[in-house]
Amino acid sequence: xxxxxxxxxxxxxxxxxxxxxxxxxxxxxxxxxxxxxxxxxxxxxxxxxxxxxxxxxxxxxxxxxxxxxxxxxxxxxxxxxxxxxxxxxxxxxxxxxxxxxxxxxxxxxxxxxxxxxxxxxxxxxxxxxxxxxxxxxxxxxxxxxxxxxxxxxxxxxxxxxxxxxxxxxxxxxxxxxxxxxxxxxxxxxxxxxxxxxxxxxxxxxxxxxxxxxxxxxxxxxxxxxxxxxxxxxxxxxxxxxxxxxxxxxxxxxxxxxxxxxxxxxxxxxxxxxxxxxxxxxxxxxxxxxxxxxxxxxxxxxxxxxxxxxxxxxxxxxxxxxxxxxxxxxxxxxxxxxxxxxxxxxxxxxxxxxxxxxxxxxxxxxxxxxxxxxxxxxxxxxxxxxxxxxxxxxxxxxxxxxxxxxxxxxxxxxxxxxxxxxxxxxxxxxxxxxxxxxxxxxxxxxxxxxxxxxxx
Numbered sequence: 001x002x003x004x005x006x007x008x009x010x011x012x013x014x015x016x017x018x019x020x021x022x023x024x025x026x027x028x029x030x031x032x033x034x035x036x037x038x039x040x041x042x043x044x045x046x047x048x049x050x051x052x053x054x055x056x057x058x059x060x061x062x063x064x065x066x067x068x069x070x071x072x073x074x075x076x077x078x079x080x081x082x083x084x085x086x087x088x089x090x091x092x093x094x095x096x097x098x099x100x101x102x103x104x105x106x107x108x109x110x111x112x113x114x115x116x117x118x119x120x121x122x123x124x125x126x127x128x129x130x131x132x133x134x135x136x137x138x139x140x141x142x143x144x145x146x147x148x149x150x151x152x153x154x155x156x157x158x159x160x161x162x163x164x165x166x167x168x169x170x171x172x173x174x175x176x177x178x179x180x181x182x183x184x185x186x187x188x189x190x191x192x193x194x195x196x197x198x199x200x201x202x203x204x205x206x207x208x209x210x211x212x213x214x215x216x217x218x219x220x221x222x223x224x225x226x227x228x229x230x231x232x233x234x235x236x237x238x239x240x241x242x243x244x245x246x247x248x249x250x251x252x253x254x255x256x257x258x259x260x261x262x263x264x265x266x267x268x269x270x271x272x273x274x275x276x277x278x279x280x281x282x283x284x285x286x287x288x289x290x291x292x293x294x295x296x297x298x299x300x301x302x303x304x305x306x307x308x309x310x311x312x313x314x315x316x317x318x319x320x321x322x323x324x325x326x327x328x329x330x331x332x333x334x335x336x337x338x339x340x341x342x343x344x345x346x347x348x349x350x351x352x353x354x355x356x357x358x359x360x361x362x363x364x365x366x367x368x369x370x371x372x373x374x375x376x377x378x379x380x381x382x383x384x385x386x387x388x389x390x391x392x393x394x395x396x397x398x399x400x401x402x403x404x405x406x407x408x409x410x411x412x413x414x415x416x417x418x419x420x421x422x423x424x425x426x427x428x429x430x431x432x433x434x435x436x437x438x439x440x441x442x443x444x445x446x447x448x449x450x451x452x453x454x455x
Contacts, residue, residue, distance in 0.1 A: 006054025011083030013052055019073045023048035029068035034061060036120060036224075056084055063120060071123045074265070096133075096204075096236035097191035100211055103229055104183035107176075107214075121224035123263050127254070127270070128232070130247050130277050133239025146193040148203055156187060156206040160213060168367045172217040173406025179214040183207075191237075201241050208237035208246045212253060219257045220369075221408040227257060245285060248278045255292045259341075264299030271296040287316035288330035291338035298345035306342050313338065333362040337374060349385055353378065372401040376413030383420045391420075392429040396436065403440050414441075 016026065023045035034041035039060050051057060057065055062079045069077040079085060159182055167175040187207050195203070215230030231254050238247035251274035258267035271292040278289060294309035317335055336359035343352035356378040363371050375398040382391035395417050402410050418437055424430045 008054055009052055009083040011081065015069055015073065015077060015082060016052075019069075021069075021072050023052075026065075026068060026072070029072055030057075030061065030064050033064040033067045033071075033120065039064065051084075067120055067122060071263075075126075096233050096240060097188065099229075099233045100183055100191065100207065100237070101188040103226070103233065104180045104188065104214075107180035107226070108184055121228055121257075121261060123258070123261075123266050125228065125232070127251065127273065128235055128239070130239055130244065133236045134242055146189065148190050148193045148195040148199050150199065150202070152190055152193075153199065153202045153206050156190065156203065156210060159186075160206070160210045163210070164213060165366075167213075167217060168369050171369050171372075171405035171407035171410065172221050173408065176214060176217040176221060179210060179217065183210060183214065204237045205241035205243040205246065208234045208241060208243060208250070211237060212246060212250045215250075216253055219253070219260070220373075222412065223408075224257060224261065228254070231257070244278065248274045248285070248289065251277065252289055252292050255296060259292075259295055259299060264296065268293070268296030268300055268302075282321075283316040283319040284321075284330050287313045287320065287335065290316060291330070291335060295338055295341045295345070298342040301346070303346055306346065310339060310342060331362065331364075333359045333364075333367075333370070333374075336362060340377075344381065349381065353381055353385070356381070368401045368405055369407060372398065372405055372407060372410050373413070375401070376410065376416070380413065380416050380420070388424050388427060389429050392433045395433055399436055399440050403443060 015021070016023075026048050027043040027045055030043050031041045041061055041064065043057075043061075047057075051065075056062075062084045065084060066077050066079045066082055069082055163175050163179050163182070166178065187210060190203050191207055193200075193203075211230050212234040215227045215234060218224075218227035218230055231250055234250045235247055238244075238250060251270055255267045255270035255274060258264075258270055271289065275289045275293055278285065290309050290313040294306050294313060297305040297309055313335055317330070317332070320330075336355045340352045340355035340359060343349075343355060356374060360371055360374050360378070363374065375394055379391045379394035379398055382388075382394060398413065398417070402414060414437070418434075418441075421430050421434055421437075425434065
């Protein structure tokens, strides 16, 4: 069959000129994004040349091309804008209630959960400003036969607290399915119910807290695209409720997610946006936001700003009263954790490790999930510094918590533990720890419904 002549992709060429993007650079970025999506891609500069001449990547690769361009340009780019046709991705619902209902129903459906969890994190996402979403809940039609009141709002608040307790004690693997089911079966109908404007606004505020928490758990379970979708819906609900605090707290959660994924500029931008959008607020929330700004500044190597933000964080925390909200709270352990991140990013590894130790000393006994992550990070950094015996002692403490927690982040640290020990397997401390790690792995495999670890 004779080959058909193709029309050059001028749209893609224009985007590449805009960002001064080379063919090989785009190919590498597309392959990296594809790996995040679970799609193995092997594009090179020749592949990009073919696209520029008019060939089109396979359908499952097109979202990766659009996201790669978004990251390289620092702004959202759609498949259609890149001249690649529509990606087949459903358009996001502008109605936060509908968005929460769709997400949570998919999250509790085993047949859809794997696809949902593989969704792509977008570094170029446009975050809705508070003024753009404030007071926009009226578009959702209320169900005339169902009315909500203060008792229903209290139910959502109490369930959110209980789920947060389970997260701290047993991990996100147990807590998030409960949150998704409650969102789908109870909160979704509440958001469509009738009631006074005060009751409906209070319900949107309560729902935004739970949606934020569910996004946080998805992030910690390494389902970053899903977590980002929950976060965006939490922003919309908070705006509809005129709830500045949850809106800013959610932006801060999005900044933390960006920092986990290594997007320093995005992390700093989101942290700054959270701080700028914050209303007159208490010192604990100020500390919460400034600490994340410090981490973002350190990621972009702005040493002066990073340490200035840390000083503001400590000063605000010193003025905070004794009450620390369970959901999205900030305390001395969180502050020292931020100090550790700033110091590590700026190259002071020894001081960073000391801050991580202080963080765990200040951490409440019941916060096993937080301690699990902090201890795993501490042990990993000690191994990177080749302080092997110290690392083994911290890994041993890590296993104390890991044995009873279902957490993808914990699984990730456990894999790091096992891989990191191999070069030192002749050391007695390493042999002893390896034996205990094997026992924990067998125990967790026996408990797992699938008979194996999620890592």
